[in-house]
Amino acid sequence: MSADKIQVKVTRIVDVAPKIKEFTLVGVNRTLPEFSPGSHVMVEMQGQEKTYRNAYSLLNDALDSSEYRIAVRLQDESRGGSVYMHQSVKEGDVLSVTPPMNLFAPLWHAKKHLIFAGGVGITPFMSYIPEFLRQGVNCELHYMFRGLQTGAYQEVLQQELKTTLFIYDADKEQRCDIKEVLKCQPLGTHVYICGPEKLVEGVEQAAIELGIPLSVIHSEAFAAPKPGTPFKVEIKSTGQVVQVGEQDTMLEALETAGLAIPNLCRAGVCGQCSCAVEQGDLDHRDNYLSDSEKSLGAMVMPCVSRANSERIILDI
Amino acid sequence: MRVAPKPVQSFRDDFTYSNSDEAIERFPFPFVEDEYRYSVNIESHTPKGGTDSIYEHFIDIDEHYLSEMAERAIVLEENPRRCLSMGHMALAGWDFLERMMVSLSTDYPQYFSLRRDKDQWHWENTLLDIQQDFVFGDESTLPMSPLDYMGRQVQGDFALLDQRDNDLFMDAGMITCPADWSLAFDAGMSFSEWHGPVPMAHSAGIFDRALKYLTAIPIGSPARRLNWTLTVNARMDTSPEKYPDWGHERTTVTAENVAQKVYLRVELQIMDRMPRSNALLFVIRTYLISLEDIATNPEWAKRMHRAMKTLPQPLIDYKGLTRYHHLVVDYLAQFDR
Numbered sequence: 001m002s003a004d005k006i007q008v009k010v011t012r013i014v015d016v017a018p019k020i021k022e023f024t025l026v027g028v029n030r031t032l033p034e035f036s037p038g039s040h041v042m043v044e045m046q047g048q049e050k051t052y053r054n055a056y057s058l059l060n061d062a063l064d065s066s067e068y069r070i071a072v073r074l075q076d077e078s079r080g081g082s083v084y085m086h087q088s089v090k091e092g093d094v095l096s097v098t099p100p101m102n103l104f105a106p107l108w109h110a111k112k113h114l115i116f117a118g119g120v121g122i123t124p125f126m127s128y129i130p131e132f133l134r135q136g137v138n139c140e141l142h143y144m145f146r147g148l149q150t151g152a153y154q155e156v157l158q159q160e161l162k163t164t165l166f167i168y169d170a171d172k173e174q175r176c177d178i179k180e181v182l183k184c185q186p187l188g189t190h191v192y193i194c195g196p197e198k199l200v201e202g203v204e205q206a207a208i209e210l211g212i213p214l215s216v217i218h219s220e221a222f223a224a225p226k227p228g229t230p231f232k233v234e235i236k237s238t239g240q241v242v243q244v245g246e247q248d249t250m251l252e253a254l255e256t257a258g259l260a261i262p263n264l265c266r267a268g269v270c271g272q273c274s275c276a277v278e279q280g281d282l283d284h285r286d287n288y289l290s291d292s293e294k295s296l297g298a299m300v301m302p303c304v305s306r307a308n309s310e311r312i313i314l315d316i
Numbered sequence: 317m318r319v320a321p322k323p324v325q326s327f328r329d330d331f332t333y334s335n336s337d338e339a340i341e342r343f344p345f346p347f348v349e350d351e352y353r354y355s356v357n358i359e360s361h362t363p364k365g366g367t368d369s370i371y372e373h374f375i376d377i378d379e380h381y382l383s384e385m386a387e388r389a390i391v392l393e394e395n396p397r398r399c400l401s402m403g404h405m406a407l408a409g410w411d412f413l414e415r416m417m418v419s420l421s422t423d424y425p426q427y428f429s430l431r432r433d434k435d436q437w438h439w440e441n442t443l444l445d446i447q448q449d450f451v452f453g454d455e456s457t458l459p460m461s462p463l464d465y466m467g468r469q470v471q472g473d474f475a476l477l478d479q480r481d482n483d484l485f486m487d488a489g490m491i492t493c494p495a496d497w498s499l500a501f502d503a504g505m506s507f508s509e510w511h512g513p514v515p516m517a518h519s520a521g522i523f524d525r526a527l528k529y530l531t532a533i534p535i536g537s538p539a540r541r542l543n544w545t546l547t548v549n550a551r552m553d554t555s556p557e558k559y560p561d562w563g564h565e566r567t568t569v570t571a572e573n574v575a576q577k578v579y580l581r582v583e584l585q586i587m588d589r590m591p592r593s594n595a596l597l598f599v600i601r602t603y604l605i606s607l608e609d610i611a612t613n614p615e616w617a618k619r620m621h622r623a624m625k626t627l628p629q630p631l632i633d634y635k636g637l638t639r640y641h642h643l644v645v646d647y648l649a650q651f652d653r
Contacts (some may be wrong), residue, residue, distance in 0.1 A: 033535050035591055038594070041424075062592060074530075099534055099537075101534050103481070105479065105594040108480075108593070109402070109478070209643070271528055272532060291581075
């Protein structure tokens, strides 16, 4: 189920933090689809050597979808996408995006929403907060960043949340005591985390220690695909052999070789790109397959997962 | 729509409901193989079959529109809890209203029109003689909740499923013509909970696969499937709430009246992502056709005979056909010689 792509024009680029640029996108000859808080789009960038596809959260209030705004952090270990967005994309350029997809929606029945955001991990929550305010539901945000790199949108968040915004700039030695924050939450609170893995683990660990069930802890599972040892993929039906380089994902390599694999999130979450495996030792890195499915080794998510063996055979 | 809505016919008491030749021709006959097999049979809900096919538009409005809306009004009058919405589903209700108003006014401009100026909306439904000015998102400007208001103007039952924790929850809906299930009973249940009574499919892993598929449905890519059962008399409201009215009718089928009394009941189910709330809209559009009318198409009658003959006993029991299934098979046998 690869949804139809939407052509968008970049109408504005602004620096919102030392390493974060915000891009405003409008539809080319069409209106943009409505979206729900927590949604993202996949942005496709036509680089010189390869096509980059990165997922970015929509920042604007979901009530107004006349434009989409996304924020891109220049990644230190960029696979190319964020460098492209920062250095090559100019105002007036046309990009293509997928329709909005939501894998991180707020839980509407929560009595209170408690948010932990780290750095550019603030982005999915930017669309939560206006809707929470409209619904008059209790919301508290703990925002951690390094002020020399990130920390976007502090002013607008301050205006929206006032006394329920807590800011911690690590470059000013400000730290959040996660356990203390979690300790005093009312029943019915749901907790959302987006940020580095360390932050997610830290909140989960504190919750476990306090006896808070993990069913009320939600994290944006997006992780950029990580590089790995090169390997070869053989296509069972045609015998075609595709080389997956150190910096490429298996999905990108298959696409470059002309194979159309349905996909939505490219982050091991949605399960759309699932491929049947005929043979091979797999390095599963997705959040979609269950542990038993992973150990069975019959399916693989080529968007993030790789091979441990030099060659695997896909039954596609 | 070539077939214009007919004057009101009844789905109860004197059962005046009937299908025109055109309605029979366009009926969504569900059996695609000679042998009955359980399958998820989901496909993309894109138009097919050309002009006047039931798949021509997002929602099919047909000759039974006025009858079904009149029947719905009776059911809601009897029991307002056939339309339920939990507090957190308010936004999804507006999603539903918007989806229906936009698609109906686009697909059937001769019957429905919608004018939008930012959040000031004007809706007209000439079939039911309704005109309404309202503010989108402001429930106080409508006579009732958006789900209740619009549900009374569209053929089909509607469930709005909240999506959370990779699961779906039956948290809102308007269900007035169910095939023996109750919204009030299922309210708040998860996908696997409300499918609990279905035999055979759990062990086949069908529900796990279906749930993964449904939770991944993106905006603008609706999906559909057909489901079916049999109903005695052209009764739309076969709900558990009204079981005393219809349960006993299953004992009234005889070899003499089976062709007129037993109806194939087909549900065109449509699943569509709601853009503002991320809820999943589940439309259950029900079509009824008597065995007698099926027999006007020899290919259908023959195939249905084979499907009925190979239907596994657990499914015969689950679908409530135990008492008269053999009469249906016997009647259809004459078309399969």
